[in-house]
Amino acid sequence: xxxxxxxxxxxxxxxxxxxxxxxxxxxxxxxxxxxxxxxxxxxxxxxxxxxxxxxxxxxxxxxxxxxxxxxxxx
Amino acid sequence: xxxxxxxxxxxxxxxxxxxxxxxxxxxxxxxxxxxxxxxxxxxxxxxxxxxxxxxxxxxxxxxxxxxxxxxxxx
Amino acid sequence: xxxxxxxxxxxxxxxxxxxxxxxxxxxxxxxxxxxxxxxxxxxxxxxxxxxxxxxxxxxxxxxxxxxxxxxxxx
Amino acid sequence: xxxxxxxxxxxxxxxxxxxxxxxxxxxxxxxxxxxxxxxxxxxxxxxxxxxxxxxxxxxxxxxxxxxxxxxxxx
Amino acid sequence: xxxxxxxxxxxxxxxxxxxxxxxxxxxxxxxxxxxxxxxxxxxxxxxxxxxxxxxxxxxxxxxxxxxxxxxxxx
Numbered sequence: 001x002x003x004x005x006x007x008x009x010x011x012x013x014x015x016x017x018x019x020x021x022x023x024x025x026x027x028x029x030x031x032x033x034x035x036x037x038x039x040x041x042x043x044x045x046x047x048x049x050x051x052x053x054x055x056x057x058x059x060x061x062x063x064x065x066x067x068x069x070x071x072x073x074x
Numbered sequence: 075x076x077x078x079x080x081x082x083x084x085x086x087x088x089x090x091x092x093x094x095x096x097x098x099x100x101x102x103x104x105x106x107x108x109x110x111x112x113x114x115x116x117x118x119x120x121x122x123x124x125x126x127x128x129x130x131x132x133x134x135x136x137x138x139x140x141x142x143x144x145x146x147x148x
Numbered sequence: 149x150x151x152x153x154x155x156x157x158x159x160x161x162x163x164x165x166x167x168x169x170x171x172x173x174x175x176x177x178x179x180x181x182x183x184x185x186x187x188x189x190x191x192x193x194x195x196x197x198x199x200x201x202x203x204x205x206x207x208x209x210x211x212x213x214x215x216x217x218x219x220x221x222x
Numbered sequence: 223x224x225x226x227x228x229x230x231x232x233x234x235x236x237x238x239x240x241x242x243x244x245x246x247x248x249x250x251x252x253x254x255x256x257x258x259x260x261x262x263x264x265x266x267x268x269x270x271x272x273x274x275x276x277x278x279x280x281x282x283x284x285x286x287x288x289x290x291x292x293x294x295x296x
Numbered sequence: 297x298x299x300x301x302x303x304x305x306x307x308x309x310x311x312x313x314x315x316x317x318x319x320x321x322x323x324x325x326x327x328x329x330x331x332x333x334x335x336x337x338x339x340x341x342x343x344x345x346x347x348x349x350x351x352x353x354x355x356x357x358x359x360x361x362x363x364x365x366x367x368x369x370x
Contacts (some may be wrong), residue, residue, distance in 0.1 A: 250348025
């Protein structure tokens with residue numbers, strides 16, 4: 001048995017990256033659902049869409065960052 | 075087998091960071107869903123949107139912080 | 149292999165912190181959903197919003213506290 | 223018992239890749255749900271559909287990348 | 297105790313393959329829900345249905361690929 005325990009940690013952190021995609025999906029999915037019900041209002045909420053995606057995506061990128069740090073920096 | 079058990083902990087903590095993104099997605103998704111149903115009221119609830127995102131994001135950043143502490147401070 | 153098993157526990161506790169964010173997101177998301185459907189009633193429910201967020205956030209902070217205790221106090 | 227601990231990590235990272243598919247499914251599912259209720263507006267939201275899929279898919283591909291790195295580069 | 301640690305990883309990766317099925321199910325389920333409400337519009341959205349399924353399925357196939365690589369190539 002060889003290898004570094006940090007590699008198990010890197011794999012675990014990647015689960016967090018994937019989990020964040022569920023949050024991104026909630027944001028974009030709800031936008032699409034609403035935009036197709038009321039298309040004329042969709043343009044005015046595009047900024048909010050990107051704000052919501054950005055905050056959720058950031059948490060996933062944090063998890064990805066932890067994964068990279070565990071593989072190459074620790 | 076080498077490495078520090080704290081690195082497994084750091085990876086686990088990053089899952090928490092990703093899970094918080096689901097909460098952020100719920101807040102932003104529901105705002106978008108409602109804002110597209112009633113666009114004229116959206117501007118008045120923007121403050122609540124950011125309050126909701128901030129509380130959920132904070133918990134994800136706490137998990138990210140635990141991850142960083144386990145990698146570099148413990 | 150080095151390190152303390154408590155560090156794995158600290159990482160697991162941080163998952164709880166992130167999971168609490170899903171609860172916070174449900175509270176704030178449903179408030180926004182309702183507030184945009186009936187904006188005139190939203191101001192009267194702001195206190196309830198903060199009560200709901202506070203109780204969900206508290207559980208996440210408890211998990212974060214367990215994480216800190218496992219790293220620095222145990 | 224033989225093998226590299228990184229192989230356990232690679233398997234864990236693949237869970238994150240699969241979890242991201244839930245987010246992609248939320249985006250595409252909500253688009254279809256709305257597009258079938260209001261087909262005439264669907265064409266105008268196709269760009270948003272691909273933006274939403276791209277952000278969620280990216281987080282899953284990050285997890286897949288971690289998996290490949292753990293198998294072949296670490 | 298005999299066996300290769302990579303076999304544990306291969307099993308974990310198969311969880312990711314299964315998780316992706318939730319995403320595929322969201323896509324196809326929402327399509328069916330909408331198509332049964334408005335059958336005349338269903339034919340025009342079949343292309344989007346396959347795009348949505350393809351992106352979610354791809355992430356599950358990545359997880360399956362990781363599983364195969366861990367069993368036969370690593």
